[in-house]
Amino acid sequence: MKRPAWLPDNLVLLLIATVALATLLPVHGQGVAALDVLTEAAVALLFFLQGSKLSRRAVWEGLLHWRLHALVFAATFVLFPLLGLALRPWLEPLVGPTLYLGVLFICALPSTVQSSIAFTSLARGNVAAAMCSASTSNILGMALTPLLMAGLGRWVGASAGSGATQLSWHTFEGIVYTLLLPFVAGQVLQRWTGPWVAAHKSWVRVSDQSTILLIVYGAFSAATVQGLYRHLPPATLLALLGICALLLAIVMPLLTVLSRALGFSREDEIAIVFCGSKKTLASGVPMAQILFAGQAVGLLVLPLMVFHQLQLMVCASVARRYARGPQIGVAATG
Structure with a gap:
């Protein structure tokens, strides 16, 4: 029996449990x-595991579909940030800086990457293009x-105060050494590590999810020790849910x-x-x-956690609706 779309997925349930653990038993000293x-x-x-399992051939072939990727990248890195700025006069008073x-x-x-490909496959879409677009989006x-x-x-x-992100060499160093170099190493060693990763997908999935839970535990432990949640009323959480829903309701x-105006296939x-x-x-x-x-x-990752759950529920419903519709046209290749 399939899980209803409105129920939280297992990762979100684990995230909720992790937040509860960090709130009750935060790490100290x-x-x-x-x-x-x-x-x-x-x-x-x-x-490193992401680099090991990402097919270079699939990336290269998918890159040829440049019009599709241009639209996806524009939505991801232009439309979303512009929406965030444009809606600031209404969003910031609701939830604070x-x-x-x-x-x-x-x-x-x-x-x-994974859920974009999974939902595209469920909806009978262009899986190869989705694989390349989502993967390249993550790399960029x-x-x-x-x-x-x-x-x-x-x-x-001016209003966010210490919350404003400042670029520094230390920031780039962290990105390069912690994220980029392991990914490149996975790509270089893919000939040897790729088959092992492909044969142990369940282990890799557990490893990925465990990493997320570990980070969330550390982040929420620090927030608990600092007493940040005493200033987070239920009304703020509801406002945050509404904001995430608004972003999806505009973008999708x-x-x-x-897509239809530009002549893309279904x-x-x-x-x-x-x-x-x-x-x-x-x-x-x-x-x-x-x-x-x-x-x-x-607190800074709390909106992302809310958005993550909401996008899973919404996309599951949309994917099933697409799957029930007619499959018209052939995916373009450039």
């Missing part, structure tokens, strides 16, 4: 340093997300209209809608750990 070392190693392993910066962080993040996001957050942070810096229909439209409207939790939480070091990371 010397345990913080040990947790930081363990988390950094886990993040490096996560990106820190959570609003977390919303901007959502807007600056790349697309998901390693550089574009810090740059976007630097620009967005300066733009809202807009991408559908643009299969390409499906890939565009799912890849262009979704944001990555797997890469977003590790990036937040680096970009917002020394800040209220627990």
